Amino acid sequence: NGKPRILMLGDAPIYQLEHWNAFQQRAEIVSADLSSRDAFMQSLRDNRYGAFDGIVKFAVETGNAASPWNQELISLLPPSVKLFAAAGAGFDYLDLTALNARGIAFANSRGAGDTATSDIALFLILATFRLTTYAEWGARSGDPQIFDEVHLDITRKARNPNGKTLGCVGLGAIQREIARKAKAFGMHIVYYEVAPPPEEVVRSLEARRADSLLELAREADCVSVSVPYMDSTHHLIDSAFLAAMQPGSRIVNTARGPVIDEAALVAALQSGHLFSAGLDVHEFEPRVSEELIQMKQVTLTTHIGGVAQETYEGFETLVMSNTERFLLDGQALETPVGKQFPSPLST
Ligand code: NAD
Numbered sequence: 001n002g003k004p005r006i007l008m009l010g011d012a013p014i015y016q017l018e019h020w021n022a023f024q025q026r027a028e029i030v031s032a033d034l035s036s037r038d039a040f041m042q043s044l045r046d047n048r049y050g051a052f053d054g055i056v057k058f059a060v061e062t063g064n065a066a067s068p069w070n071q072e073l074i075s076l077l078p079p080s081v082k083l084f085a086a087a088g089a090g091f092d093y094l095d096l097t098a099l100n101a102r103g104i105a106f107a108n109s110r111g112a113g114d115t116a117t118s119d120i121a122l123f124l125i126l127a128t129f130r131l132t133t134y135a136e137w138g139a140r141s142g143d144p145q146i147f148d149e150v151h152l153d154i155t156r157k158a159r160n161p162n163g164k165t166l167g168c169v170g171l172g173a174i175q176r177e178i179a180r181k182a183k184a185f186g187m188h189i190v191y192y193e194v195a196p197p198p199e200e201v202v203r204s205l206e207a208r209r210a211d212s213l214l215e216l217a218r219e220a221d222c223v224s225v226s227v228p229y230m231d232s233t234h235h236l237i238d239s240a241f242l243a244a245m246q247p248g249s250r251i252v253n254t255a256r257g258p259v260i261d262e263a264a265l266v267a268a269l270q271s272g273h274l275f276s277a278g279l280d281v282h283e284f285e286p287r288v289s290e291e292l293i294q295m296k297q298v299t300l301t302t303h304i305g306g307v308a309q310e311t312y313e314g315f316e317t318l319v320m321s322n323t324e325r326f327l328l329d330g331q332a333l334e335t336p337v338g339k340q341f342p343s344p345l346s347t
Pocket of ligand 1: 193306
């Protein structure tokens with residue numbers, strides 16, 4: 001009967017409308033009942049969508065009511081499901097092992113947000129060296145005396161990133177872009193990685209590998225955290241790491257909040273051991289640490305790393321093209337994560 005049936009989580013595409021029209025010609029789209037997680041699970045138990053072949057999620061912000069995609073939820077999926085293709089680079093809402101064990105392939109949309117996320121990382125790095133949040137606070141006070149006081153205070157504290165060392169925790173796709181851009185500011189690159197990056201990447205960044213995480217901590221003037229959040233990276237940046245950092249150094253996180261032990265970070269900033277921090281993500285997001293809110297040397301953003309229209313356009317394209325490749329054209333996924341499966345059409 002031809003057309004694969006696709007269960008859609010959340011909203012339909014809003015940017016790639018031509019592609020979306022073509023996609024709908026080739027696949028039958030069914031919307032998931034996401035009024036609540038329980039309602040979704042019940043709809044699966046009731047077999048309300050019938051047999052479907054794939055699951056798509058076009059935006060990071062919608063279709064989240066089903067999360068977490070744990071073993072219990074995944075066990076309710078019909079055996080016909082072969083693919084889950086989702087917006088976003090992170091996939092910490094999903095038990096990937098359990099999904100793969102059911103014979104379901106997973107594709108994220110990595111790459112689409114690399115430019116946007118690395119740009120925000122550079123903004124935060126610059127902010128930690130130049131104290132732009134403090135300066136903005138001074139300007140926004142509207143008080144000429146505070147303006148002058150803040151200006152004078154910053155003359156004694158701001159430093160240039162030029163000639164300083166950026167310590168990269170992880171050297172994946174986004175961090176490579178961060179490092180490439182940081183070099184334009186004259187920074188030197190040191191990295192710590194569990195999966196050695198290609199030789200040509202290391203060479204083009206003129207990057208030096210640290211043998212351990214603590215060695216990286218000791219060498220960096222500013223640390224940039226860009227690793228996925230998973231069991232092995234929970235509180236990867238802990239009090240021991242922070243203590244190993246140079247007095248007066250800085251840290252930036254554009255990965256996921258719980259990769260840093262936020263209480264330990266607050267303590268390191270309060271004691272003055274760390275000079276400043278730039279955080280796009282927060283351990284208890286959307287709650288921001290009360291202590292950090294008070295610190296003018298800390299720049300805080302609302303998880304906007306990947307948030308630019310170009311990213312969302314890329315998410316929509318990748319979710320559709322992965323689904324087309326795998327379920328319609330017999331090709332391998334473009335951005336698979338976890339266990340690699342051949343297209344069900346190719347076997
Ligand atoms: P990636 O998979 O290309 O890179 C991650 C790298 O981290 C990999 O090379 C991996 O080997 C390395 N790594 C894993 N565990 C490590 C450890 N313990 N020590 C050192 N290195 C380790 O992923 P990416 O596309 O570069 O994205 C990185 C993360 O950034 C994502 O997982 C996501 O959570 C986050 N992200 C945030 C935003 C935002 O809006 N702030 C946007 C996009 C992505």
